Amino acid sequence: MARLITVNGNAAVRVAPDQVTITLGVETWNADLVIAKADNEQRVKSMIAAVGAHGVPPKDVQTDYVSIEVEHKDEHDARGHNVGRSVKGYWVRRSAVVTLRDVAKFEALLSAVVEAGANHVHGIAFETTELRKFRDQARSLAMKAAREKAIALAAELGQKIGRPESISEGHSGWGASYGSHWGSSHFGRGMSQNVMQMQAAGAPSDGVLEPGRINVTADVTLTFQLDD
Numbered sequence: 001m002a003r004l005i006t007v008n009g010n011a012a013v014r015v016a017p018d019q020v021t022i023t024l025g026v027e028t029w030n031a032d033l034v035i036a037k038a039d040n041e042q043r044v045k046s047m048i049a050a051v052g053a054h055g056v057p058p059k060d061v062q063t064d065y066v067s068i069e070v071e072h073k074d075e076h077d078a079r080g081h082n083v084g085r086s087v088k089g090y091w092v093r094r095s096a097v098v099t100l101r102d103v104a105k106f107e108a109l110l111s112a113v114v115e116a117g118a119n120h121v122h123g124i125a126f127e128t129t130e131l132r133k134f135r136d137q138a139r140s141l142a143m144k145a146a147r148e149k150a151i152a153l154a155a156e157l158g159q160k161i162g163r164p165e166s167i168s169e170g171h172s173g174w175g176a177s178y179g180s181h182w183g184s185s186h187f188g189r190g191m192s193q194n195v196m197q198m199q200a201a202g203a204p205s206d207g208v209l210e211p212g213r214i215n216v217t218a219d220v221t222l223t224f225q226l227d228d
Contacts, residue, residue: 009146
């Protein structure tokens, strides 16, 4: 029976993003549905205009979510008994996804859309358009790491590694994003939370927001024969 050694190798390549996808939300409320909708539409138009003013073409701005939620209130009689519900007002929510291909404009764009009417930041994802290339680099480094580990472990037993018996790839991925949802991302709370996360990821002390690096990772498992 062949004597075998199985090792795991992993690696990460840190990449500067060349685009960022920002998911924005506009939420309005009014007792009158017509007013709530009109307010929302005006804010969205202003937000999209601000995005266009920063050089983002219309094809890179997509409205992907629209909803209307009725808010009710309980009605009570003179004795305090609940006698039913009535409509208190309406929440109108709309989201837009912006793809910014000039990362240097990120901070200015984010400030502009908030001033224009966006009151939610649902997600910020720093991305690379060359993900395949960097995944291949990470996989190559993981293979090298696994082989070097196998050589070192075998040497401790006075052995050498022979030909590989099997190769398998585990989890690989990438990530550098921030996000929230309608329930927790209202401007002034979720917005500041996102900014704090971004600063923790690498903003300098002068307060300027700079995107962090993307970690592109790979994991492999190699099995070698052992030779004397």
